[in-house]
Every structure is written in structure tokens, then in C-alpha cells.
Amino acid sequence: MEGPALAAPLLDGRGKRGARGGTTWAQTLGNIVVSIVGTGVLGLPYAFRMAGWLAGSLGVFAAGVSTYLCMLLLVQCRNKLEEDSNVATGERMRIRSYGDLGAKAFGTTGRYATELLVLISQAGGSVAYLIFIGQNLSALFATTKLPLTPSIFIFLLILPIEVCLSFIHSLSSLAPVSAFADTCNVLAMAIVIKKDFQLFDQFSWRRSAFNGAWGLPFAGGVALFCFEGFSMTLALEASMADRKKFRWVLLMAFIAITMIYVCFGIFGFLAYGDDTKDIITLNLPNDWSAISVKVGLCVALAFTFPIMMHPIYEIIEMKLSSTGWFEKLRLNARAERLGHQAARVLVLVAVAVVASCIPGFGAFISLVGSTVCALLSFVLPATFHLLLVGSEVQLWQRTMDYFIIAFGLAFAAYGTYDALSDHRLGS
Structure with a gap:
């Protein structure tokens, strides 16, 4: 989820129409890690x-x-379309x-x-x-008598900062803080794991291996x-300069990230258990190392939030500019900028309310x-693969596509019910 935001600055000038990629496999490996790893990992021990x-x-x-497999389906669809167009038109x-890809499969819709x-x-x-950000800042002041709820920090501190940052329209101007955010993420994971191992004598592998x-x-x-x-x-x-190596680079990245996720989730849960x-x-605990991690993560996320929103x-x-009433504002450059900025502020307020x-x-x-x-990860890739490549692949591959679609829909339905059920929302 955080991934697209953090990766965007690293890919400026890449992948554009007519442009040729120039990143090495090592650079691409780093870009993949940056694209995927984000603050969601801090919720894994709870999961x-x-x-x-x-x-x-x-x-x-x-x-x-x-x-991983569905990402390869997208690449296969793209390669097939590009090869066919090259044969047909040169x-x-x-x-x-x-x-x-959505347009090629289903048109404008x-x-x-x-x-x-x-x-x-x-x-x-x-x-x-x-x-x-709201929950971590609220936790830092939990010992005070002031009723500083997460919502107060979101509306009175974070929202004004994000409104100011929304005036920066250049993505490249925000790129340097991406590295800072990644550093904070790594530091946070390292300190959390260190705290976990300090509780190593309390570890119990019998603790709820399977909760149903x-x-x-x-x-x-x-x-x-x-x-x-x-x-x-x-x-x-x-x-990538050599796109044929992408699947192997992606595989290495996924193996490493998956192992890190599993270890981080296990150690965090075994250290704190039901708490x-x-x-x-x-x-x-609110010692200096933990406080520095929380504050560092909050600051980093506050400054990378505009990249996520970009x-x-x-x-x-773009949609505003295509409407009839907005065309009148385009006659005045200042009015057009104010219209765009007002839209950004309204979106920020809506996100803060949610x-x-x-x-x-x-x-x-x-x-x-x-x-x-x-x-995005299961249903659409398999559907695109069936429509765009299905006629040229073997039966077992088409069967696998149908299985992925069915699994994705079933997972979405049950997972949504499970996440919205009372015992989840009250956790």
C-alpha cells in the first residue's frame, strides 16, 4: 500500500512512452523492496x-x-500485447x-x-x-491528564501540515524524504525485534499456533x-535495462520480504502474546529508543503522505479539468490553481474524517x-490473463486463472465479512 508512493520518485523518467529502462538488477531489487515494504508490517504481530x-x-x-505469480501474469499480458503490436504494425x-491493461481487456470501462x-x-x-500517526502520538501522551485522542492529533496537527505540503506539486521535490522513511522503517523493525528478544525467556511456541x-x-x-x-x-x-531478469529479481525480493515478514510477525506475537x-x-515502553522510533516514523510518514496522495x-x-464548468477557470491561471488546491484540501479533509x-x-x-x-492482486490479473493471453496458453494455465479468480472473489467476500464483524472492529 505504501509502496507505490515511495517508489514513484525512484522511477522518474523510467517506463515512459518511448523511454528505455536503464536500471540494473540490483537497483530494481531495491526499488521492489521500497515499493512493497511499508508501515503495514507493524500490524503483522497483531495479525x-x-x-x-x-x-x-x-x-x-x-x-x-x-x-508474486499474479505480478508475473501482468508482465506476461504486457509482453504479449507489445509483441503482437510489433508484428502487426512494426x-x-x-x-x-x-x-x-484494463483498457485493453474491457475498454474505457x-x-x-x-x-x-x-x-x-x-x-x-x-x-x-x-x-x-494519530495512535502513536496519542500513546506518547497517554500518561498525561489531557484527553489527547488520535483524532485530535489528526485534525489539529497532521491535517494542517498536509494542507501546507499539498501546495508542493512537484513529486521530485518530496523524493529525498522517501529514503528517510525507509530508514525509519528499518530502524523501527530493528528496535522492535531487539525488544522482542529481550523478552525471549517468555517465548512459548505453544502459544496459539492456530486460532481456527x-x-x-x-x-x-x-x-x-x-x-x-x-x-x-x-x-x-x-x-530494467534487461527486462528478462525481472522475474528472478522479483523472486529474490519476495523470498527476502516474506521471510522478514514471517519472522517479524512471529517474534512480535511471541513476545507480547495476547497483549x-x-x-x-x-x-x-516509553523509553528513549522507543520514543525516537515512534516520533521518527510519524515525522517520516507525515512527509511521505503527500507522495501517497499524489x-x-x-x-x-484531471477529471476536474475535463468538466464544462471548470473550463471557465482555465481562462485565469490563478483561478485554476486555486480550484485545484481547493480540491486537494477537500480530499485531505475527507481522508482525515475517515x-x-x-x-x-x-x-x-x-x-x-x-x-x-x-x-487488484488476484482477480484482475487472472481475468486480464484469460482475456488477453488465454487463447495461446495451455489448459492448465487457463484452469489456474479460473482458480485464482474464484479464490480471489471468495477471499474478498469472506475476508470482508471477517474484518467487519463485531469481534474484529472491537479489537
Whole structure:
């Protein structure tokens, strides 16, 4: 979910129409990690608490393997379309985005539906940012007598900052803070694991290995949220100088990320057991190292939040510019800028309102992972593959596509029910 936002600056100038990728396999490996790993990982120990450490591990492995295979389906669709256009016209077609594949499969409706899901996914990640910041800042002042709820921090501190940052329209101007955010993420994970091992004598492998079948979809939804960098697949592959190596680079990245996710989830849950919070940093004591991690993460996310919102801003402004009444504003450059800025502020307020109404970080990211991420990661790739490549692949591959579609829809339906049920929202 955070992935698209953080990867965008690294891919500037790559994957554009007519452009040739120039990144090495090592650079692409780094870009994939940046695209996928985000703050969602801090909710994994809670998912393991709800599902059990064994069921949680299986959920993460299943999400990782499935996401990897479906990302390859997108690349195969793009390669097939480009090769066919090269044979037919002598000029290679450029498929630049997930929306382009949606348009090839279902026309204009397919493009709009695909881009809408990507937008909802981005918005879900943005809401998760605000929830994370609000809850962590509120926890820092929990010992005071002031009623400083997460909503107060969201509206009185974070929202004004984000309104000011929304005036920065250049994505490249915000790129340097991406590295800072990644550093804070790594530091946070390292300190959390260190705290976990300090409680090593309390570890018990008998602690809830499997909490029943209902826990697995919940953990899978959280894991899907953590793996969500799906809309960057085609841009990442196009950015490589040697695109044939992409599947192997992607495989290495997924193996490493999956192992890290599993270890982080297991250690966090085994350290705190049934006391594991939906954001693992909330379990940390208020000593200097934990406070520095919480503050550092909040600052980093506050400054990378505009990057997460950037695709939303762009699409809304594009739609505004195409409306009849907005055409009049285009006669005045200042009025047009004010119109765009007003739209950005309204979107920020809407996202802040949603974030303030969410009862729990863990339930929310599982809901987003079970709905939007399941459709983006499973259903659409397999559907596109059937429509665009299905006539030229073997029967077992088409059967696998149908299975992925059925699994994705079933997972989305049950995962949504599970995340919205009373026992989840009250957690």
C-alpha cells in the first residue's frame, strides 16, 4: 500500500512512452523492496495474535506466493500485447500502467474500474498513515491528564501540515524524504525485534499456533496489505535495462520480504502474546529508543503522505479539468490553481474524517487487504490473463486463472465479512 508512493520518485523518467529502462538488477531489487515494504508490517504481530503464529505464517507465505505469480501474469499480458503490436504494425505498443491493461481487456470501462481500484488502494494506504500517526502520538501522551485522542492529533496537527505540503506539486521535490522513511522503517523493525528478544525467556511456541480457520483470512488480508505494491509492477519491469531478469529479481525480493515478514510477525506475537497491540510500536515502553522510533516514523510518514496522495490529486485534477464548468477557470491561471488546491484540501479533509472514524488499525488494513488488494492482486490479473493471453496458453494455465479468480472473489467476500464483524472492529 505504501509502496507505490515511495517508489514513484525512484522511477522518474523510467517506463515512459518511448523511454528505455536503464536500471540494473540490483537497483530494481531495491526499488521492489521500497515499493512493497511499508508501515503495514507493524500490524503483522497483531495479525499473528488473531490467527496464531502458524496460521499467520501460512497466510503470509500464501499471500507472498500468490502476489508474486499474479505480478508475473501482468508482465506476461504486457509482453504479449507489445509483441503482437510489433508484428502487426512494426512498432511496439507501450503498455505503461495497470489502467492500460484494463483498457485493453474491457475498454474505457475497464480503465476506469482499474484506476478506481488503484485510487481506493492509495486512499486506504493514506488513511492507514493517519491512523498510525494519530495512535502513536496519542500513546506518547497517554500518561498525561489531557484527553489527547488520535483524532485530535489528526485534525489539529497532521491535517494542517498536509494542507501546507499539498501546495508542493512537484513529486521530485518530496523524493529525498522517501529514503528517510525507509530508514525509519528499518530502524523501527530493528528496535522492535531487539525488544522482542529481550523478552525471549517468555517465548512459548505453544502459544496459539492456530486460532481456527477464521483467523487465516484475517492474517491473509493484513499480509496482502503489506505486499501491496501491485500497481507499480509494470513500471518496475519497464525500468530494467534487461527486462528478462525481472522475474528472478522479483523472486529474490519476495523470498527476502516474506521471510522478514514471517519472522517479524512471529517474534512480535511471541513476545507480547495476547497483549499484542494492532500497531506493535504501541507495545514498546516509553523509553528513549522507543520514543525516537515512534516520533521518527510519524515525522517520516507525515512527509511521505503527500507522495501517497499524489496519484489521487492527479486523477481528481484531471477529471476536474475535463468538466464544462471548470473550463471557465482555465481562462485565469490563478483561478485554476486555486480550484485545484481547493480540491486537494477537500480530499485531505475527507481522508482525515475517515481515519478518525476507524476503530482499529489492524481491522482496517485487513479490510483493505481483503477487498481492494484482493481484487487488484488476484482477480484482475487472472481475468486480464484469460482475456488477453488465454487463447495461446495451455489448459492448465487457463484452469489456474479460473482458480485464482474464484479464490480471489471468495477471499474478498469472506475476508470482508471477517474484518467487519463485531469481534474484529472491537479489537
